[in-house]
Amino acid sequence: MNEARYLYCIAEGNEKITLGNIGIEDSEVYTIPYEDLGAVVHNCLPEPYKSEDNEVMKKWVMAHQKVVDTAWERFGTVLPLGFDTIIKGEEGIAPDENLKKWLKGDYENLTQKMAKLKDRAEFGVQVFWDPKIISEWVIEKSPEIKKLSEEIKSKSKGLAYMYKQKLENLLKKELEKEADKFFKVFYEQIKSCVDQIKVEKTKKNEEDKQMLLNFSCLLFKGKSKILGEELEKINQLKGFFVRFTGPWPPYSFV
Amino acid sequence: MNPTREAHATLVDLLDRILDKGLIINADIIISVAGIPLIGVNLRAALAGMETMLKYGVMQAWDEKSRAWESEHRKKNVLSLVEGEEIALKMYGSYYYSKGIYHTWRPGYFYLTNQRLLLYRQDFEEITFQISLEEIKTLAIREEAYLVKGKKKQVLYLIDKQEQVHQLNAVEIDQLKDAIEQKLVTLGLSDFCHLISD
Numbered sequence: 001m002n003e004a005r006y007l008y009c010i011a012e013g014n015e016k017i018t019l020g021n022i023g024i025e026d027s028e029v030y031t032i033p034y035e036d037l038g039a040v041v042h043n044c045l046p047e048p049y050k051s052e053d054n055e056v057m058k059k060w061v062m063a064h065q066k067v068v069d070t071a072w073e074r075f076g077t078v079l080p081l082g083f084d085t086i087i088k089g090e091e092g093i094a095p096d097e098n099l100k101k102w103l104k105g106d107y108e109n110l111t112q113k114m115a116k117l118k119d120r121a122e123f124g125v126q127v128f129w130d131p132k133i134i135s136e137w138v139i140e141k142s143p144e145i146k147k148l149s150e151e152i153k154s155k156s157k158g159l160a161y162m163y164k165q166k167l168e169n170l171l172k173k174e175l176e177k178e179a180d181k182f183f184k185v186f187y188e189q190i191k192s193c194v195d196q197i198k199v200e201k202t203k204k205n206e207e208d209k210q211m212l213l214n215f216s217c218l219l220f221k222g223k224s225k226i227l228g229e230e231l232e233k234i235n236q237l238k239g240f241f242v243r244f245t246g247p248w249p250p251y252s253f254v
Numbered sequence: 255m256n257p258t259r260e261a262h263a264t265l266v267d268l269l270d271r272i273l274d275k276g277l278i279i280n281a282d283i284i285i286s287v288a289g290i291p292l293i294g295v296n297l298r299a300a301l302a303g304m305e306t307m308l309k310y311g312v313m314q315a316w317d318e319k320s321r322a323w324e325s326e327h328r329k330k331n332v333l334s335l336v337e338g339e340e341i342a343l344k345m346y347g348s349y350y351y352s353k354g355i356y357h358t359w360r361p362g363y364f365y366l367t368n369q370r371l372l373l374y375r376q377d378f379e380e381i382t383f384q385i386s387l388e389e390i391k392t393l394a395i396r397e398e399a400y401l402v403k404g405k406k407k408q409v410l411y412l413i414d415k416q417e418q419v420h421q422l423n424a425v426e427i428d429q430l431k432d433a434i435e436q437k438l439v440t441l442g443l444s445d446f447c448h449l450i451s452d
Binding site: 062079083086087098122231 | 268
């Protein structure tokens with residue numbers, strides 16, 4: 001058993017075609033049709049692609065993405081798979097058979113997903129704020145904190161230190177409250193212009209840029225304009241930045 | 255505001271998707287490797303780290319500077335060998351130096367070549383200690399009390415043909431001793447040293 005299939009995505013349609021040598025390590029990518037679905041694969045050894053060299057890994061991941069993109073463009077709707085999904089054969093069973101067996105068994109589920117994702121694309125939305133700018137604003141706005149920050153100036157060194165700690169704690173609490181408030185407002189604002197929304201984990205903070213929210217959004221391909229306008233409004237707010245990426249194949253919605 | 259997918263800027267977003275997401279297949283027909291998610295994480299950490307740091311310019315200056323320094327440093331500090339001399343072993347260690355009331359262990363790298371044993375301090379481009387292999391009379395390892403109470407430290411005693419005693423210490427002291435002895439044997443210099451070497 002030295003044959004296996006590297007699976008990129010399941011595409012809509014049952015054409016049996018080749019997409020050329022666009023795969024990982026220039027492998028030839030082609031489709032294995034089952035009913036009205038096509039598995040986009042290349043032939044490989046039954047072992048994972050792994051490398052200690054990040055540049056090599058990066059190249060492979062990029063190649064994976066390129067194939068999914070090409071299939072997406074070619075077939076309209078795809079269910080993408082993650083990197084390094086390799087279908088193996090077994091004693092007396094070819095990998096293609098295994099693959100078809102799975103497509104058959106999961107057929108209903110797969111076609112339902114396909115219908116939900118038809119003509120849709122995924123977009124990444126991340127909103128950041130600059131804690132410095134926001135803090136200034138919070139200090140201005142809260143009489144208690146403002147009073148405290150005024151008082152510090154007239155205190156002796158030791159006392160000022162105690163006051164500063166108190167101030168920082170208060171400010172932290174206030175910032176958390178604000179973050180919560182903004183999250184809710186932005187969530188509603190963004191949700192109203194997309195089909196589906198998924199809340200992702202926020203990433204580690206950078207000093208001058210804290211990630212307030214991280215969403216994956218599903219919407220009609222080519223209908224990102226309204227979302228873009230809404231995000232621009234957020235981006236215009238002082239101290240806020242928006243990252244808007246896509247269109248991605250619907251990785252987060254399969 | 256328009257969405258972006260510019261390859262460089264969105265690499266992390268891409269990795270987030272390709273490495274963690276996508277359709278799940280039941281495990282019995284796919285090749286499963288426990289190591290894969292890990293590779294993904296490492297890759298992402300490495301790439302994200304670099305990307306972020308470069309974006310904010312944190313690394314760039316520092317990185318360039320330290321690289322330049324390092325490469326300059328390396329260039330300068332290559333140990334110069336005599337013609338025909340070959341390094342057989344390099345090991346981190348130290349040499350006990352004493353002069354009058356001043357005494358200390360001087361750290362550096364021991365180099366064992368086919369001609370000599372030396373301790374080289376790269377940062378100072380200095381050979382702290384060296385001895386021709388022909389001058390080595392005997393070697394012995396002894397356990398001694400360390401500065402810290404209760405701890406033992408192994409010291410390699412090297413006695414030269416002038417009956418001078420040198421004290422050496424190394425990361426793998428047995429290995430260093432064996433390597434020197436072996437060298438002496440192959441060079442036919444070992445007449446009696448293996449007899450008293452313990």
